[in-house]
């Protein structure tokens with residue numbers, strides 16, 4: 273069996289959780305997303321620099337659109353269900369069709385940290401990757417200093433698999449990359465749900 277990414281791009285899935293709604297990201301979300309990515313604390317551990325200008329935002333969007341057109345990734349806007357406020361984005365990418373693997377990523381604005389929103393947002397996306405796309409493994413990579421993100425992955429049932437030391441140099445600081453993974457049978461055996 274191979275990974276089937278078609279449903280991600282053609283079924284335009286919408287995910288509703290108790291507090292949130294996730295819909296495919298559109299250019300109309302960019303303005304709200306600027307507030308998130310113009311905060312250096314948010315982008316500190318991300319693979320792109322803090323947005324300083326409208327051009328930075330447009331450059332990010334251009335990369336995103338290129339990636340979506342090539343079917344290399346799908347970005348979702350995470351919103352509070354009740355108010356419609358945009359919190360940030362959730363990403364499914366890194367598809368390897370033959371090996372049935374994909375990766376996840378996420379970012380939300382600082383005002384919303386510590387409320388369990390990202391775990392809540394990622395759960396249906398993870399379910400979709402395993403159940404609808406036939407994913408065998410989901411991976412996640414993060415700056416080894418990013419303890420909050422590591423905690424999110426632990427709560428989602430991901431296992432820590434090791435660290436590539438000093439493979440990252442950003443803003444004059446060298447750091448490492450921590451690798452996490454979640455296998456389909458781990459989730460089906462209840463690891464995800466029991467770990468929350």
Ligand SMILES: CC(C)(COP(=O)(O)OP(=O)(O)OC[C@H]1O[C@@H](n2cnc3c(N)ncnc32)[C@H](O)[C@@H]1OP(=O)(O)O)[C@@H](O)C(=O)NCCC(=O)NCCS
Nearest residue numbers: 314317378379380385386387388389390414419420421423
């Ligand atoms: C990392 C991020 C996604 C976390 O999302 P969140 O919805 O705030 O996560 P949670 O509400 O589950 O809280 C984070 C957990 O990490 C813990 N935590 C936060 N900072 C921590 C730190 N410095 N050291 C250890 N644990 C920390 C919190 O106590 C909480 O754990 P708990 O639920 O067991 O108490 C969010 O902070 C974010 O978007 N950051 C900027 C972008 C980013 O780094 N994205 C990830 C790239 S890999």
